[in-house]
Amino acid sequence: MSSYPVKKPTQEATGTSQKIRITLSSRKVQALEKACKELVNRAKEQKVRVKGPMRMPTKTLRITTMKSPCGEGTITFDRFEMRVHKRVIDLFAPSELVKKLTAINIEPGVDVELTVADA
Numbered sequence: 001m002s003s004y005p006v007k008k009p010t011q012e013a014t015g016t017s018q019k020i021r022i023t024l025s026s027r028k029v030q031a032l033e034k035a036c037k038e039l040v041n042r043a044k045e046q047k048v049r050v051k052g053p054m055r056m057p058t059k060t061l062r063i064t065t066m067k068s069p070c071g072e073g074t075i076t077f078d079r080f081e082m083r084v085h086k087r088v089i090d091l092f093a094p095s096e097l098v099k100k101l102t103a104i105n106i107e108p109g110v111d112v113e114l115t116v117a118d119a
């Protein structure tokens with residue numbers, strides 16, 4: 001039988017890196033994709049291990065209201081819809097390096113949430 005190759009200890013194995021989860025959400029898909037692409041490109045330039053962007057299910061918020069304010073007349077309704085798109089990016093790097101990576105200009109309307117956990 002053949003043996004598996006021995007892996008060299010990486011930065012994660014030594015315990016210096018942390019798992020950082022970046023959650024991006026927006027109503028505008030193009031702005032969201034642009035921010036994700038920029039974050040991933042910066043991380044790859046710094047040779048950081050990246051997982052993502054993972055697409056989460058789109059939340060569709062719907063509101064149905066009557067057109068007439070008083071309730072008299074024909075019964076017609078307006079249907080409004082707002083879609084919230086979400087992406088998740090996992091980085092495995094020291095927290096000092098993540099500060100450099102996340103120092104980018106993100107378009108208005110894109111919400112960013114950082115969660116730090118030990119890898």
